[in-house]
Amino acid sequence: MxxxxxxxxxxxxxxxxxxxxxxxxxxxxxxxxxxxxxxxxxxxxxxxxxxxxxxxxxxDGDLKEFTLDLCLNGTPFQRTVWDQLRRIPYGETRTYGELADALGNPAASRAVGLANGRNPIGIIVPCHRVIGASGSLTGYGGGLERKQRLLDFERGAAGSALF
CATH class of the missing domain: 3.30.160.70 (Methylated DNA-protein cysteine methyltransferase domain)
Structure with a gap:
């Protein structure tokens, strides 16, 4: 239910x-x-x-890693990508290529991007921490402005409590 x-x-x-x-x-x-x-x-x-x-x-800036039980509904490949997303430390980023390498398939960066875009649990499964190979912001289901704000927040650009 x-x-x-x-x-x-x-x-x-x-x-x-x-x-x-x-x-x-x-x-x-x-x-x-x-x-x-x-x-x-x-x-x-x-x-x-x-x-x-x-x-x-x-x-509030007091939690860096979520410890919730999650039900991630997706294909086996998507769930593998989403698991890799959860391994990106707070305040850091990874490229689609780096995620593909971590999955043992360097040629899969496009597939990683598609799976990233289908992440059903934004913020908690931090798809906002994935950037393009050039360091640019590329795609985000919540919009690039939100992605930039989340990255800035995690990097300490947002000084005080926001919630």
Whole structure:
């Protein structure tokens, strides 16, 4: 059974989705590849206390690594990419090519990019930490402005609490 709630954040409203009580989605307003609202299930704050607490701590600058149970629904390749995303340290970035290398398939950078774009749990699974080979910001389901703001925040450019 799916449930959802909407919370405020410094980056706009975030829709959290749980399946059988486990977080399976975090979507931003106007996010590319955002599923239809009717697929989010009933509105219910119940399963989201821990996710909200950790997100608040992250936005306050007090949490660098999320420890939530996640249900990542995707292909085996997508789940492998999303696992690699979770290994990128707070405040750091990796290129699509570096992720492909880490997966043992240097020629897969385009496939890595496609999987990255389908990440269903933004921020917590930090797809915003992936950049182009030249160091440029390339694609982000939540928009390049949000991506830049998240990277700046993690690098310490945002000095005080935001949430």
């Amino acid at each position: 799916k449930q959802h709630t909407v919370i405020d954040s410094p980056y706009g409203a975030l829709t959290l989705v749980a399946e059988d009580g486990v977080l399976c989605g975090l979507y931003m307003t106007d996010q590319r590849h955002r599923p239809p609202e009717e697929s989010f299930g009933a509105a219910d704050d119940g399963p989201f206390a821990q996710a909200e607490e950790q997100l608040r701590a992250y936005f």
